[in-house]
Amino acid sequence: xxxxxxxxxxxxxxxxxxxxxxxxxxxxxxxxxxxxxxxxxxxxxxxxxxxxxxxxxxxxxxxxxxxxxxxxxxxxxxxxxxxxxxxxxxxxxxxxxxxxxxxxxxxxxxxxxxxxx
Amino acid sequence: xxxxxxxxxxxxxxxxxxxxxxxxxxxxxxxxxxxxxxxxxxxxxxxxxxxxxxxxxxxxxxxxxxxxxxxxxxxxxxxxxxxxxxxxxxxxxxxxxxxxxxxxxxxxxxxxxxxxxxxxxxxxxxxxxxxxxxxxxxxxxxxxxxxxxxxxxxxxxxxxxxxxxxxxxxxxxxxxxxxxxxxxxxxxxxxxxxxxxxxxxxxxxxxxxxxxxxxxxxxxxxxxxxxxxxxxxxxxxxxxxxxxxxxxxxxxxxxxxxxxxxxxxxxxxxxxxxxxxxxxxxx
Numbered sequence: 001x002x003x004x005x006x007x008x009x010x011x012x013x014x015x016x017x018x019x020x021x022x023x024x025x026x027x028x029x030x031x032x033x034x035x036x037x038x039x040x041x042x043x044x045x046x047x048x049x050x051x052x053x054x055x056x057x058x059x060x061x062x063x064x065x066x067x068x069x070x071x072x073x074x075x076x077x078x079x080x081x082x083x084x085x086x087x088x089x090x091x092x093x094x095x096x097x098x099x100x101x102x103x104x105x106x107x108x109x110x111x112x113x114x115x116x117x
Numbered sequence: 118x119x120x121x122x123x124x125x126x127x128x129x130x131x132x133x134x135x136x137x138x139x140x141x142x143x144x145x146x147x148x149x150x151x152x153x154x155x156x157x158x159x160x161x162x163x164x165x166x167x168x169x170x171x172x173x174x175x176x177x178x179x180x181x182x183x184x185x186x187x188x189x190x191x192x193x194x195x196x197x198x199x200x201x202x203x204x205x206x207x208x209x210x211x212x213x214x215x216x217x218x219x220x221x222x223x224x225x226x227x228x229x230x231x232x233x234x235x236x237x238x239x240x241x242x243x244x245x246x247x248x249x250x251x252x253x254x255x256x257x258x259x260x261x262x263x264x265x266x267x268x269x270x271x272x273x274x275x276x277x278x279x280x281x282x283x284x285x286x287x288x289x290x291x292x293x294x295x296x297x298x299x300x301x302x303x304x305x306x307x308x309x310x311x312x313x314x315x316x317x318x319x320x321x322x323x324x325x326x327x328x329x330x331x332x333x334x335x336x337x338x339x340x341x342x343x344x345x346x347x348x349x350x351x352x353x354x355x356x357x358x359x360x361x362x363x364x365x366x367x368x369x370x371x372x373x374x375x376x377x378x379x380x381x382x383x384x385x386x387x388x389x390x391x392x393x394x395x396x397x398x399x400x
Contacts (some may be wrong), residue, residue, distance in 0.1 A: 069190025113361030
């Protein structure tokens, strides 16, 4: 985590959260953030010590379909998986983002930028 | 005294007049909400009330039930469209001016009978964007709370025209999705089966004064416009965007193919970048 050691402002809590973010991202992204941090920018996670949920690639695909209101069957068809597996991924997304239902999940995913926009 | 009696009778007959268009919608898990026949063969209900199923059961006037296929769902406006065999219905006409304190009636369906309440409109505000980035034509709230079974109910004006669909706001108030917004969602859903979303192709993370670009998808509108990882997006067509949600909400279906001017901070310097938005890929 070269990025962290060059941060002029990082206290311990900030550094831990930031390293979580960086390991989740592409190495090129981590490097870019390192450049920013080195230039004196502060890159902070959304909340001081709340972990940003990390969605797997499959969960991001499922999330993108949830945005369109896709049913489990449509998700299954789009991703070429079984309905059972689609349901499993949807449940995982709901749990990770802390949503009560699908609509709630859509709102959280958009607000937090958990998928590509 | 007779004025109250007359009012009460008029309210009951209004509910009865529209009752043949009002349905109950029951999901696979037994959860029940309301909906209404939009025009022949199409039922509108609240998207948020449905689970991940493809088919639901619809209870019609007179106790008949029918299977309905979910033809499309739009989480951004909370409109779900169901296909069902019905007799002939003309498209519901939209209410003209709705004003604060205008009377309104919510009409939903329970097991065997209508669930109807006379209430009033409490607020009529300008167009707004929902948390799920839907463009809602007016902010209309009602002076009552909905029960789970009246989610998706029709909100009817005293002249029998449709003000919109009743849904519960995130703050638990009864909110109306206006008829014009429903009509737009129905048109898109019956044509495409889904409502397209605008697409930049960036992974964003909130920072103090905007959103930082953490990743850019190849061949995306953002890549074509020359956005770079590390850019901080601070404005959208001159308006400040203070959060990732602010950007997400601007990527509503109407934004597809629009060109927007993004204000970007790069290496401490502010510049404007024009991006022509695309349609979000479907998988």
